[in-house]
Amino acid sequence: MSGGYLKGRIRRDDIVSAAAAVYGEAGYHASSLREIAKRAGITHAGLLYHFPTKEALLAAVLERRDAEDAAREQLTAAPPGLDVLRRFIALAEHNVRHRGIVEVYSRLAAEAVSEDHPAHAYFARHYREARDSIAQSFHALAETGELRPGVDPDLAALTFIALMDGLQVQWLTTPTQVDTVGSLRLSLQTLLTVPLFPN
Amino acid sequence: MSGGYLKGRIRRDDIVSAAAAVYGEAGYHASSLREIAKRAGITHAGLLYHFPTKEALLAAVLERRDAEDAAREQLTAAPPGLDVLRRFIALAEHNVRHRGIVEVYSRLAAEAVSEDHPAHAYFARHYREARDSIAQSFHALAETGELRPGVDPDLAALTFIALMDGLQVQWLTTPTQVDTVGSLRLSLQTLLTVPLFPN
Numbered sequence: 001m002s003g004g005y006l007k008g009r010i011r012r013d014d015i016v017s018a019a020a021a022v023y024g025e026a027g028y029h030a031s032s033l034r035e036i037a038k039r040a041g042i043t044h045a046g047l048l049y050h051f052p053t054k055e056a057l058l059a060a061v062l063e064r065r066d067a068e069d070a071a072r073e074q075l076t077a078a079p080p081g082l083d084v085l086r087r088f089i090a091l092a093e094h095n096v097r098h099r100g101i102v103e104v105y106s107r108l109a110a111e112a113v114s115e116d117h118p119a120h121a122y123f124a125r126h127y128r129e130a131r132d133s134i135a136q137s138f139h140a141l142a143e144t145g146e147l148r149p150g151v152d153p154d155l156a157a158l159t160f161i162a163l164m165d166g167l168q169v170q171w172l173t174t175p176t177q178v179d180t181v182g183s184l185r186l187s188l189q190t191l192l193t194v195p196l197f198p199n
Numbered sequence: 200m201s202g203g204y205l206k207g208r209i210r211r212d213d214i215v216s217a218a219a220a221v222y223g224e225a226g227y228h229a230s231s232l233r234e235i236a237k238r239a240g241i242t243h244a245g246l247l248y249h250f251p252t253k254e255a256l257l258a259a260v261l262e263r264r265d266a267e268d269a270a271r272e273q274l275t276a277a278p279p280g281l282d283v284l285r286r287f288i289a290l291a292e293h294n295v296r297h298r299g300i301v302e303v304y305s306r307l308a309a310e311a312v313s314e315d316h317p318a319h320a321y322f323a324r325h326y327r328e329a330r331d332s333i334a335q336s337f338h339a340l341a342e343t344g345e346l347r348p349g350v351d352p353d354l355a356a357l358t359f360i361a362l363m364d365g366l367q368v369q370w371l372t373t374p375t376q377v378d379t380v381g382s383l384r385l386s387l388q389t390l391l392t393v394p395l396f397p398n
Contacts, residue, residue, distance in 0.1 A: 025313075027228060111226065113302060113305065120372070127372060131376075152385065162377075166361035169361075173308070174327065186355065187358050187386070190389045191389060
């Protein structure tokens with residue numbers, strides 16, 4: 001790895017971090033590349049060299065978050081089943097210790113419901129993939145009799161992902177009154193015939 | 200009621216409707232009273248007569264929504280129990296037919312997680328009241344044996360409110376893939392020992 005390449009990578013990471021911070025504070029639409037460049041300690045022209053458009057920078061922020069989550073919790077590595085559900089709980093535990101990224105994500109998700117928002121396709125795909133991953137696990141649990149009879153695996157998957165998102169906004173608003181992890185554990189446990197976390 | 204008073208009321212309502220539309224499209228922070236006045240077909244000075252600040256207009260938008268919801272579903276009229284839960288389901292059914300107001304609400308909620316946002320106190324109070332109302336019903340159901348043993352009523356209330364909010368954002372993003380009402384019914388039913396909607 002050449003010194004110039006490494007320097008470019010670091011610079012790029014700094015810009016992505018600055019962008020995430022600015023999105024969290026002002027939202028994506030109200031942010032400007034000029035403001036983000038200032039925050040990253042780089043010239044406007046320097047930022048444009050790495051990210052020629054607002055949309056390209058937004059995509060980089062979202063992709064970095066996904067890559068970090070996936071690497072940390074190895075969400076896609078476990079076979080469908082209880083272990084996948086436990087990894088999503090671990091992700092929620094991680095998020096509670098990282099308010100900044102949760103704020104960025106919640107804010108962008110609400111902005112991006114419009115089809116013309118540049119992050120719309122990202123969130124549509126993100127929700128679909130998250131639902132599919134969880135649904136696979138619920139289907140596997142249904143086959144082994146670990147899912148409560150009568151529970152629809154696909155509907156349960158939608159419910160779990162929506163609950164994660166809704167808890168985040170409520171927790172950001174009133175942190176001391178919201179037990180995010182407790183709520184997720186309760187919600188999953190009531191769907192199962194076996195303990196989610198055996199003693 | 201004098202003609203002048205009535206005209207003032209109508210004008211005020213028009214401004215509140217225009218503000219809700221602009222918040223839904225641009226968010227609160229990126230909106231301006233000038234843009235809202237234009238949308239309402241009133242002069243900037245005319246708008247300032249009714250709403251001297253951005254914050255006053257935001258408060259009016261949120262208060263109108265609460266008043267409309269409460270009047271329609273009579274959320275506060277029923278004694279704690281199954282009927283209150285059914286009224287929240289009815290509210291969700293109503294929301295699915297009114298995308299615009301759901302978009303405004305979801306967007307403002309995500310913006311208002313910061314303590315310095317002018318709608319922060321509103322959302323903190325709104326969440327607390329919604330949780331309290333639902334918690335009272337779960338406590339009543341626990342006493343009659345209609346809540347599943349081992350389910351914490353307060354945690355279940357938090358879960359239900361968070362689920363409503365999370366479903367809204369996911370439904371706004373991918374409407375055809377999200378069964379909001381089905382998810383809420385499943386989630387409530389798994390917490391109960393009796394049918395939520397008897398056949």
